[in-house]
Amino acid sequence: MGGKKIKSVSYAKYGYIFSLPFVLAFLIFTAYPVLYTAVIGFTDLKGLGKTDFKFLENPFQNFIQILKTPSFQESLGNTVLIWTVNFLPQILLALLLTAWFTNQRQKIRGQGAFKVLFYMPNIITAATIAILFSTLFGYPMGPMNDLFKLLGLSQEPINFLNNKTTARMVVSFIQFWMWYGQTMIVLIAGVLGINPELFEAAEIDGATSRQVFFYITLPSLRTIMLFTLVTSLIGGMQMFDIPKLFLNGGPDNATLTVSVFIYNQAFSGSYMYNRAAAASMILFIIIVVLSAILFYVMRDKDAAKLKKEIKKMKAAQKAAAKGVQA
Amino acid sequence: MSRKPEPLAGRAISKTIKYIVCIFLAILSIMPFWIMFMNATRSTYEIQATSIALLPSTYLESNWKVFHGKSFNPLVGFKNSVIIAVFTTIVNIYFNSLTAYALVAYQWKLRQPFFSFIMAILMLPAQVSSIGFYQFMYRIGWTNSFLPLILPAIAGPGVVFFMRQYLLGALSIDIVNSARIDGAGEFYTFNRIVLPIMKPAMATQAIFTFVGSWNNLFMPLILLTDNKNYTMPIMVSLLRGDIYRREYGAIYLGLSLTVLPLFIVYFALSKYIIAGVALGSIKE
Structure with a gap:
């Protein structure tokens, strides 16, 4: 051990050298652009091809104006709504499938094939999926209209995507459809990571499948579910490809998300980089605050629960000891 | 009971x-x-x-004739996407493996803080820097270049994390030490001895990096304005426009062509991809 330590001291500089490309790339392509975006938010930078700017007299003017813009407020509401409507069924279905696929008493055959098919939509280009779905919901003719006619649900062709609620629900559905497979695989991996002795103990105690799931599997998945929730939230708040290409934010701003709003501010119309930058920073702050809240709430409960469990275990141990003595 | x-x-x-x-x-x-x-x-x-x-x-x-007969050539998008995705994958896997190796094999003062830093930026939302990134690239004349789409991949915190976890289990420091005794330089040791050990982990991450780069729409849409630089997803976005109005057969064909290569890759490697998703999830 001692010899190794002396050697590693002389090699320490390679730790820095080998990390250098990462650090440089991060500083140049991430850190600097984030700061630059923040700065642009306080300036008058707009117009195609402009790069020079002056700071505004009221530095927060862009931020105030963005917060007052009705379409920004709408986009924020849409983003939260579309994400929530996609995430709740997504995590519930993923949990249900996880319970089925990890149930040792009733094995499901062809699990491998099911996993492959459920995950598949996730790797297909979102741009393609957006346009594919807008074609599937075509009006007056399209596969979805044909299906409705076939099932006798409607005689007249329906212009699905002209309805604000339907349009939002379809975007939510696409997100759900693309991601539940991924969430399921992550949760199954989480279950496989649980100490098998816990399951054996439950088996010996005669617990039912349902009891095992609710009292062992679910509590053990807390950390992984928190992780899934936070990554999904961060991704969902930046949702762009599907809403942009599916209906370009329409109809009547119903599927306009914050990222599409930012894109439209900066790269169309009057090229308001300053407003887009201010909106980006607002989005950034919202994401940080939401993530922090989630981590705080979940962690606190976890710790409290753990304390309770430990108390229970101690009580149980005492009781057991008494039982042995008796 | x-x-x-x-x-x-x-x-x-x-x-x-x-x-x-x-x-x-x-x-x-x-x-x-x-x-x-x-x-x-x-x-x-x-x-x-x-x-x-x-x-x-x-x-x-x-x-195909209708599809191909319009003003743009989908094969150009295919070629551009291949170039960008291949180089992105190479720099991403190579440099982040190197960083992971630095975190595992050497005892340096800032090692632990640096690792905490990587964990902190793991969840940094990418899109919030897009305006500054675009302005920066515009100023130095890098719009319509593939470099701003490739080089940022050198810093991929997720890949560093994954590679580090793999190296902690797979790398024995004795191998490195015996290479040193044989007079190998540190850089040579990494390239010739450590990289081959990391092959399975690199393959998994390479698939995800490649697919991620291939599917990326936001950044290319902002940066690439010249249609001979368009990537596949940008080409796809044009299918919505006026060019193909009522030519449904051609639209479906265009969409199919973008999905086909992904299907082939996916069904050939699905075993590794599913395993990779499962492995990547366990962050403790």
Whole structure:
């Protein structure tokens, strides 16, 4: 051990050298652009091809104006709504499938094939999926209209995507459809990571499948579910490809998300980089605050629960000891 | 307490329900793509009559002619996407493996803080820097270049994390030490001895990096304005425009062409991809 330590001291500089490309790339392509975006938010930078700017007299003017813009407020509401409507069924279905696929008493055959098919939509280009779905919901003719006619649900062709609620629900559905497979695989991996002795103990105690799931599997998945929730939230708040290409934010701003709003501010119309930058920073702050809240709430409960469990275990141990003595 | 066995009939019913749900979801995954592939071989007239078909027709060639005859060449998008995705994958895997090695093999003062830093930026939302990034690239004349799409991949915190976890389990420091005794330089040791050990982890991460880069729309859409630089997703976005208005066969064919390579890669490597998703999730 001692010899190794002396050697590693002389090699320490390679730790820095080998990390250098990462650090440089991060500083140049991430850190600097984030700061630059923040700065642009306080300036008058707009117009195609402009790069020079002056700071505004009221530095927060862009931020105030963005917060007052009705379409920004709408986009924020849409983003939260579309994400929530996609995430709740997504995590519930993923949990249900996880319970089925990890149930040792009733094995499901062809699990491998099911996993492959459920995950598949996730790797297909979102741009393609957006346009594919807008074609599937075509009006007056399209596969979805044909299906409705076939099932006798409607005689007249329906212009699905002209309805604000339907349009939002379809975007939510696409997100759900693309991601539940991924969430399921992550949760199954989480279950496989649980100490098998816990399951054996439950088996010996005669617990039912349902009891095992609710009292062992679910509590053990807390950390992984928190992780899934936070990554999904961060991704969902930046949702762009599907809403942009599916209906370009329409109809009547119903599927306009914050990222599409930012894109439209900066790269169309009057090229308001300053407003887009201010909106980006607002989005950034919202994401940080939401993530922090989630981590705080979940962690606190976890710790409290753990304390309770430990108390229970101690009580149980005492009781057991008494039982042995008796 | 003794275990009550569930009644046999109840078991059979619950099992049937499970299979029905799973098969339904499987069909839900396949159906949109199936309709797409079939319609790519059908004439616009056929599609307008009935847009759902389970069997192919014979108009693939004429759809291709319509598709290819317009003002842009989809093969250009394919080529650009391949170039960007391949180089992104190479720099991403190589440099982040190098960083992971620095974190595992050397004792340096800032090692632990640096690792905490990587964990902190793991979840940094990428899109919030896009305006500054675009302005920066515009100023130095890098719009319409592939470099701003490739070089940022050198810093991929997720890959560093994954590679570090792998190295902690797979790398024995004795191998490194014996290479040192044989007089190998540190850089040589990494390239010739450590990299081959990391091959399985690199393959998994390479698939995800490649697919991620291939599917990326936001950054290329902002940076690439010249249509000879367009990537595949940008080309796809043009299918919505006026060029193909009522040529449904051609639209479905165009969509199919973007999905086909991903399908081939996915079904050939699905075992590794599913395993990779599962492995990547365990962050403790």
